[in-house]
Amino acid sequence: MRAAAVEASTMMKTLGHSGRLMILCHLADGEKSVGELVDLLNMPQSSLSQHLARMRAENLVETRRESQAVYYRL
Template structure:
């Protein structure tokens, strides 16, 4: 993959599109930059989990897990599914999984 070359003669439309993409990317990176949210995404990379399962896996209170899930939902990284009283979460698309794989490769694979 090669990055596009930036030039001073880019059109206003190209610059606007680039700024929109940068804003989306910044939101994505901010969302995953929190340790708790990153751990949630790691667990969801292996499949759908209930809020209760995530609480147990993270050894965290329901309020804390719900707060982090709300941010991930806001950024469009996870989607909820209700089944009776339980709420299950899964990754919204493949972007978080790709990022988790890269982070794992950079920080965890050699340990």
């Protein structure tokens, strides 16, 4: 039970940032490329990539690569 509480707490911390929460909201509508997310969020690609990396580390998003484009989904 404690392990589940720690995991939930970590996920809540990750989603506690408004930028990451907005990423999650946009991905709830379906898979998006990094470029699409940059346009939708009006966020620099470097910042977006850092947020996505943290979300990927927490297993909140999945990725697939198509040529040079990276796509994210829930």
